[in-house]
Amino acid sequence: MYxxxxxxxxxxxxxxxxxxxxxxxxxxxxxxxxxxxMMDCLEAYGMDRGVKKCSELIDDFSECHNLNKQFKRFVAIRSERNRQIAAGKLTGDNKYVTPKIDSF
Structure with a gap:
């Protein structure tokens, strides 16, 4: 939390x-x-009540600022790729293939 x-x-x-x-x-x-x-919401409710009322906006700003979820997603994808390489599912040129342009 921010x-x-x-x-x-x-x-x-x-x-x-x-x-x-x-x-x-x-x-x-x-x-x-x-x-x-977030600041508009906090200004409307005040600092004390705004922490509870604006918690979703505060969390959205915190994620945009810190990128915690994005980093955790990156770590999970990288560890899954390393697991598949260790298991032998990805070999040769398929180890580090970049995603297709419209795949996400």
């Missing part, structure tokens, strides 16, 4: 407003949409 206490600074000043964009994904980041949806 660390929700890292969203809002402890002490607000004009300097935190100026440098706030450095730590967000709004400057052409790939997670800009998810972050904006």
């Amino acid at each position: 660390k929700i206490n890292s969203i809002s600074p402890f002490l607000r000043s004009p300097m935190t407003d100026i440098t706030g964009g450095v730590t967000s994904h709004q400057l052409l980041g790939r997670c800009a949409k998810q972050e904006m949806e």
Whole structure:
């Protein structure tokens, strides 16, 4: 889960407003949409209730930011390929064949 206490600074000043964009994904980041949806929800419910009400949006942003599920999927595919190579199911040129263009 995303660390929700890292969203809002402890002490607000004009300097935190100026440098706030450095730590967000709004400057052409790939997670800009998810972050904006999460922040809108948190702003609507407040930080305390928003953690419970917006948990799905927080999890979506966390996945976009950290790519944990994508990495676990990659590790599972790689270990399955290594298992099939060790079992002798994949041999020769079939060991490291790339997927076809429209296969996913």
